[in-house]
Amino acid sequence: MPELPxxxxxxxxxxxxxxxxxxxxxxxLLARTIAAPDSDQFLAALQQTQIQEWQRRGKYxxxxxxxxxxxxxTWGIHLRMTGQFFWTTPETPITKHTRVRLQFEGDRELRxxxxxxxxxxxxxxxxxxxxxxxxGLAKLGPEPFAPEFTVRYLHSKLQRSQRPIKTxxxxxxxxxxxxxIYADESLFLSGIHPTIPSxxxxxxxxxxxxxAIVDVLTVSIGAGGTTFSDFRDLTGVNGNYGxxxxxxxxxDQLCRVCGTPIQKLKLAGRSSHFCPNCQPYSxxxxxxx
Numbered sequence: 001m002p003e004l005p006x007x008x009x010x011x012x013x014x015x016x017x018x019x020x021x022x023x024x025x026x027x028x029l030l031a032r033t034i035a036a037p038d039s040d041q042f043l044a045a046l047q048q049t050q051i052q053e054w055q056r057r058g059k060y061x062x063x064x065x066x067x068x069x070x071x072x073x074t075w076g077i078h079l080r081m082t083g084q085f086f087w088t089t090p091e092t093p094i095t096k097h098t099r100v101r102l103q104f105e106g107d108r109e110l111r112x113x114x115x116x117x118x119x120x121x122x123x124x125x126x127x128x129x130x131x132x133x134x135x136g137l138a139k140l141g142p143e144p145f146a147p148e149f150t151v152r153y154l155h156s157k158l159q160r161s162q163r164p165i166k167t168x169x170x171x172x173x174x175x176x177x178x179x180x181i182y183a184d185e186s187l188f189l190s191g192i193h194p195t196i197p198s199x200x201x202x203x204x205x206x207x208x209x210x211x212a213i214v215d216v217l218t219v220s221i222g223a224g225g226t227t228f229s230d231f232r233d234l235t236g237v238n239g240n241y242g243x244x245x246x247x248x249x250x251x252d253q254l255c256r257v258c259g260t261p262i263q264k265l266k267l268a269g270r271s272s273h274f275c276p277n278c279q280p281y282s283x284x285x286x287x288x289x
Contacts, residue, residue: 004177
């Protein structure tokens with residue numbers, strides 16, 4: 001699933017290509033991609049509008065629409081597991097998994113391609129709060145780069161939970177945008193084993209973890225995200241972070257720091273990669289409550 005760096009890469013690409021361009025119309029090829037309203041109303045709402053701004057909230061993309069000098073609502077997108085956009089021309093052959101096509105002035109077309117078909121889109125009228133339609137937004141915690149994502153905030157939240165720290169980091173109500181890849185990478189950089197209960201982390205460890213989260217996301221955004229399976233940017237280019245990952249996707253390969261083989265385990269149905277030497281669990285046993 002695209003995580004914060006991948007979604008931010010898409011946001012920047014969409015902003016570069018579509019801002020101030022008029023949407024001339026489109027076609028919905030898979031009706032369930034449109035979560036609200038129905039497909040016909042969705043297309044009618046976007047027609048003859050211009051995108052004034054692209055925002056990202058967690059893993060959601062939000063476009064502020066305008067028609068003439070009037071607000072025209074919000075277009076929301078969640079890429080889910082395999083959703084991606086492709087900026088092309090109307091003459092380009094349509095691929096099998098194209099779900100939505102939108103035509104823009106200048107003979108350009110934006111296509112939403114989604115192999116697993118879990119991606120969703122919404123149109124929110126200008127007189128309604130966005131969270132009242134895209135209800136997942138109301139459940140999100142702070143952004144990793146936001147001022148409120150402090151060591152004090154993170155430590156306070158983790159002290160109330162006995163979940164393994166890896167599981168906690170995947171909770172979008174704790175911090176928005178982190179998924180499997182960057183949780184593993186952040187835990188490695190902070191030297192924390194993924195199975196350690198959240199409430200057993202010291203404030204010093206939480207400070208290291210917060211810094212690692214910000215650092216690894218910053219690096220990955222600069223690399224255009226990670227491509228381990230399906231992620232591409234609007235032009236079809238792979239993300240470059242994967243080739244520099246510390247632990248994720250590197251089971252049995254040697255740790256880039258100490259040379260110990262990277263291990264992999266399952267937590268709540270998700271894979272977790274870690275270095276048993278750089279992220280020892282034994283050092284935490286004396287802190288058990």
